Amino acid sequence: MTPLVENPLEPGLYIVATPIGNLGDLSPRAADILSRADVVAVEDSRVTAGLLRHIGVKRPMLPYHDHNAEGVRPGLIARMGTEAVALVSDAGTPLISDPGYKLVRDARAAGHTIVTIPGPCAAIAALTLAGLPTDRFLFAGFLPSKAGARTTAIAELAGIRATLVLYESGPRLAASLSALAGGLGDRDAAVTREISKKFEEAVTGTLSSLAARYADAPPRGEIAIVIAPPGDAPPPAIEDADAALAEALTRLPASKAAGEIAKKFGLDRKALYARAMAMKA
Structure with missing residues (x-):
């Protein structure tokens, strides 16, 4: 039997971020949502049980992870019509590197309320x-x-x-x-x-x-x-531009060949056109 709670939540989906290490990082709002949810969808019930013990509550849990998501998701969506479903991962913010986005997508398509409770993210x-x-x-x-x-x-x-x-x-x-x-x-x-x-x-x-x-x-x-992001790209070697221009001249007029290579290499079009004319001569 589901334990009764005072001041129950409105039905829908509640996406709850949990600590990535230090249990003290669980926000008061997240603790409140977890203590009042009708069911908590979890990756590993053993992990989430420890978190619930930390805040001194017991709530029904339902495994929801990579291996069972397709089979479990329709039932969770149906429950959101009358119950508050909290979604958690083992650590951090749900949906980050896990399949939770499909639950959000289907919950929205079904017209259910969706609430996010932000918090830790590795x-x-x-x-x-x-x-x-x-x-x-x-x-x-x-x-x-x-x-x-x-x-x-x-x-x-x-x-x-x-x-x-x-x-x-x-x-x-x-x-x-x-x-x-x-x-x-x-x-x-x-x-x-x-x-x-x-x-x-x-x-x-x-x-x-x-x-x-x-x-x-x-x-x-x-x-x-x-x-770190990549550094500035090195300037193109003139030999590479010349080779590309020579190839372009085999299929394009000089003006169009110069324009193509200028765009590709970030070089001056007029200078390339002069070079193309010299090559043709």
């Missing part, structure tokens, strides 16, 4: 510790575990002019840092771990130096990697 906390630019950043989740897929994913990130934030596990950390150095260049970076816990740390250096540091000593705990 990606944002890592940014504050890293000492790297924060005006523009991209959260990229976990890299693929297989080498080929990981290389492809890193190549997609290489041209993004923003600080990058990724999650990683200790056993995979050194290999990921090495792959990142190879695919992105040896950028400045930070490895943050155990955020908000007793042994919180942020180790900074280049990607290659960090890969070497952790090669024989994989760290424990939850890890976030923060990587």
Whole structure:
């Protein structure tokens, strides 16, 4: 039987951020919502049970994670019509690197109330510790575990002019840092771990130096990697522009060839047109 609560919540979905380490980071509002929810959708009931004990309440819990989400989601959506459903992850803000967005999507489609209770997020906390630019950043989740897929994913990130934030596990950390150095260049970076816990740390250096540091000593705990954005692109070599211009002249008039190469290489169109005419002569 569901324990009765005073001042019950309005039916709907409540997205509740939970601590990423220190239980003292649970906000009073989050504690209040959890204490009054009719059911709490959880990743791991053992983890959330510890959090509920910390605030001195007992609430019904329902597992909702990668392996059962498709089967469980319709029932949760139906319950939101008459009950308050709180969604939590094991740590941090739900929907960040987990499948919760589908629950929000379907709850909205069903016309249910959706409320977010913001709080801790490891990606944002890592940014504050890293000492790297924060005006523009991209959260990229976990890299693929297989080498080929990981290389492809890193190549997609290489041209993004923003600080990058990724999650990683200790056993995979050194290999990921090495792959990142190879695919992105040896950028400045930070490895943050155990955020908000007793042994919180942020180790900074280049990607290659960090890969070497952790090669024989994989760290424990939850890890976030923060990587500086790329530097300014080097100016194109004149030989590359000449080769591209010569190729363009085989299929375009000189004026259009100069315009195409000027746009591609960021060079002066008039100078390229003069060069194109010299080549044709």
